Amino acid sequence: MELFTGAYGDNLQAEGAADRNRSMQNALDGFMNGLTGADRAALERVALTVVALEDTQERAWAGHRQNEVHYSGSMVKLLAMYAAHTLRFFSRQLILEQHPPSSNAFFLGLESAFNGKIRQKTPNRITLQHGSDDTKIVPDYRTVLEPQLDASGRPIGVEFTFGYRTQLREMLLQQQNAGAAASIHGVAFGFMNAKAGDDGFFREPTQQGIWLAGDYLGQWTAVRVASVNDGQVAQATTTVDMARLVTRMFDGSLESGSPTDLVQMLAGGGRSWFHRELLWPNGGLSATHSKIGIGPLKPNSAGVVHKVVSEALKAHDANRGLDFVVVWQNLKVPADPTRAELERVSRMVEATVNGFLPTV
Incomplete structure (x- = not known):
């Protein structure tokens, strides 16, 4: 029996592919380019990957800072x-x-x-x-x-x-x-x-x-390994790699078990950061499963300790009957995240999801 069977094939479209994922990527890029002031300062550092759970071998997706390794707290x-x-x-x-x-x-x-x-x-x-x-x-x-x-x-x-x-x-x-x-x-x-x-x-x-x-x-x-947001850390990920794993959890393509068996271990969508702060359901978008994260960064030069917030979730668009894997991290906050701080991220996610054009 071979315990180590080698890497899975990539279940996401090739980065920069000029086909269906461009609609989501263009929507995300357009949203980010339109930010100003405090919104831009808060969201520019946030890493995000959104994957459309269509029944295709290589799934459409979009990302922002998706390849950066960040300390991510409990999500990992x-x-x-x-x-x-x-x-x-x-x-x-x-x-x-x-x-x-x-x-x-x-x-x-x-x-x-x-x-x-x-x-x-x-x-x-x-x-x-x-x-x-x-x-x-x-x-x-x-x-x-x-x-x-x-x-x-x-x-x-x-x-x-x-x-x-x-x-x-x-x-x-x-x-x-x-x-x-x-x-x-x-x-x-x-x-x-x-x-x-x-x-x-x-x-x-x-x-x-x-x-x-x-x-x-x-x-x-x-x-520890090196991270962008906190130096050497023991709990870290990129959003795109976590999205690859979570997508396989939901579609049943992991060797380790059925999606039902794995998914039952995840909290119901009501525990999503967006549901906690009454941001979703909003326009038909809701979280059905979630693993949130929050953790302290190392003290800055003034001795102040900030936190970073993260989440891996499955989102359902009730208006279109579509599902998405959403992974985001590195929202920097002074304490537990407020509704206003999380609302910025929810708008970033919603803009990306709304930009997806289903395969006809």
Whole structure:
């Protein structure tokens, strides 16, 4: 069984393609060019990617600062969710291939089949920091996974343990950092980032993509990459790479599980920043699923700590019956975001979505 199967093909149209995505890109560019004053100052630094969820192999999209790596706070916890579901998927495959006779044989089989490959694929910066400590490199299988047994005690399936599923829900639905730390510890820095890199969601040569090597509580020593907005950070992404991952979550094209299974872990759209501040539904646009983010930047030269706000969501345009993946980040605010601050971003998103021309 091959745990690391190589990068997915790009599910977005080639950057700069002169076909359907130009309508969205032109709408976004036109909106940005029309900004002045405080609106321009606030939104120019915001990174955004909007993907149209049409049934096409390469999806239309538009972006602003989409390739910049930014510290993004809690939104990047989505990578831990993805890693957990991927681990469960391959554990089920192991049962089908090896037919272990007992729970203990199942876990020993995981260690034998997976650990060496994970160590090999773990990014060098993580190995340099934690290479002698396997708890940071390979998953804690017995904490994360529970084999389902037949009457003879033979594993026939795998689910998350009750405790680990609870921690995932705390991380994703209740926005709790304690649940995030436990979820991240379960899949480990090594496996989580090795899989993200092998799948093409992080590129080591350019240091671009989705990176999560901090546990939000500081219990494990963080491993950092460079970001545009906050120097060296442990929780970062580009909006376009997060959009690639989230798009596959919603369309069911990830190897790690059905869209229903993955999406149920995301908060309902009512928890979107835009719904919280009563900006949506607006003109028929609403969020159906969401993972928000907020986190502190390092103190500036005057010692002031600002926050950055982010979100990955699925948006539904009820007027046209269309769905979109929307990922945005790096909205800089002095405290929790206000309605006025979020309204600027919502207008940026709405202008882009409204510019999309469906395939006839």
